[in-house]
Amino acid sequence: AQTVTQSQPEMSVQEAETVTLSCTYDTSESNYYLFWYKQPPSRQMILVIRQEAYKQQNATENRFSVNFQKAAKSFSLKISDSQLGDTAMYFCAFMKPLFGANSKLTFGKGITLSVRP
Amino acid sequence: GAGVSQSPRYKVAKRGQDVALRCDPISGHVSLFWYQQALGQGPEFLTYFQNEAQLDKSGLPSDRFFAERPEGSVSTLKIQRTQQEDSAVYLCASSQGQEQGGYTFGSGTRLTVV
Numbered sequence: 001a002q003t004v005t006q007s008q009p010e011m012s013v014q015e016a017e018t019v020t021l022s023c024t025y026d027t028s029e030s031n032y033y034l035f036w037y038k039q040p041p042s043r044q045m046i047l048v049i050r051q052e053a054y055k056q057q058n059a060t061e062n063r064f065s066v067n068f069q070k071a072a073k074s075f076s077l078k079i080s081d082s083q084l085g086d087t088a089m090y091f092c093a094f095m096k097p098l099f100g101a102n103s104k105l106t107f108g109k110g111i112t113l114s115v116r117p
Numbered sequence: 118g119a120g121v122s123q124s125p126r127y128k129v130a131k132r133g134q135d136v137a138l139r140c141d142p143i144s145g146h147v148s149l150f151w152y153q154q155a156l157g158q159g160p161e162f163l164t165y166f167q168n169e170a171q172l173d174k175s176g177l178p179s180d181r182f183f184a185e186r187p188e189g190s191v192s193t194l195k196i197q198r199t200q201q202e203d204s205a206v207y208l209c210a211s212s213q214g215q216e217q218g219g220y221t222f223g224s225g226t227r228l229t230v231v
Contacts, residue, residue, distance in 0.1 A: 004159075033218045043206060045160070045222035052217075091159050095218040101167055102148040102212055104176070105220075107159030 002027045002094045006108035013082045014116050020067075021077045021111050023092030029053075034068065035093040035105065036077045038086075045091070051075065082115045089113070119143075121223035123209050129229045130199045138194045138226045140209030147213060149192050150220065151184055154206040163207075166192060199230045 003026045013019035025034070036048040051059045051068050058066050063080045079086055092108040122141040130136050142149050148167055152160035153176075162176040168189040177184070181199075186192040196203055206227045210220040 035218050043208070043225045043227075045208065045210070047219050050218060093159075093218070097217060101172060102150075102165070102220075103218070104150065104162040104165060104173065105152075105160075105218060106162070109157070109159050 002029070002032075002096065002106045004092050004094050004106055004108035006092055006111050008111050009109075010112040010114070012114045012116060013079075015082055015084060017082055018078060018080045019082055019113065021079070021090055021092075021113065023075045023077070023108060025073050025075065025092070025094050027073070027094065027096070029096050031097065033095045033097060034066075034075045035095065036064070036066070037091045037093055037107075038088045039091060039110070040088040048090070049077065079113075084115050084117060087113060087115045121209055121211050121221050123207075123223035123226050125226055126224065127227050127229075129231060132200060132230055134199050134230075135195065135197045136199055136228065138196075138207050138228070140192045140194070140211075140223060142190065142192070142209070142211030143213070143221060144190075145213060146211035146221075147189075148211060148220075149186060150210040151192070151194050152208040152210065153178075154208055154225070156205070160208055163194070196228075199228075201230050204228055204230045 034051045037045045067076045089110045091110045093105040151163040154160040165173040166186045181197045183195045206225040208225040210222045
């Protein structure tokens, strides 16, 4: 079974600065996907970024980038130029792909990020 | 619709009452998931449908939980004889094909059992 660990319960960052959210995971799989999802107070989970384990290059989406260290089973999210709208809970998630079907996500406990004006 | 719609948004149930939570996925989306999110925790998988077929129900915590998707579109999660530990947000997610985790989530139903 896979586990996802987010050990920081909350973090705070000044607007326009950079913040890094940590995540570690445990799996015996060689092929898998990792994700960061954002959950604002509206409760809707929104995909921030996705990383495929077989790709060595770190994924980037505008102000969001990851540091994927496969051997260390570490997957951190860096948010650059933080904005007030980034205030939310952030969840790290793991997925083992299945052939011919979609697969469930395994989430960490999440981290509350507050961006200060 | 434009997104995944869940209703009701809030539900208060007395202990022992049966409840039904509805998920209306994006039109044409084949896959549908239900997750349970306890307060201060990450979502936990309950069950997965591909069209009308329930391919995985390994996450349902007890036989009081039942999900269906009879026509491959709208899904209902039913909880019988609710207990306080059932209090949580129930999230629904859908995808068109093999999105490899990039699912569209609804805003959930917050269930409070009193």
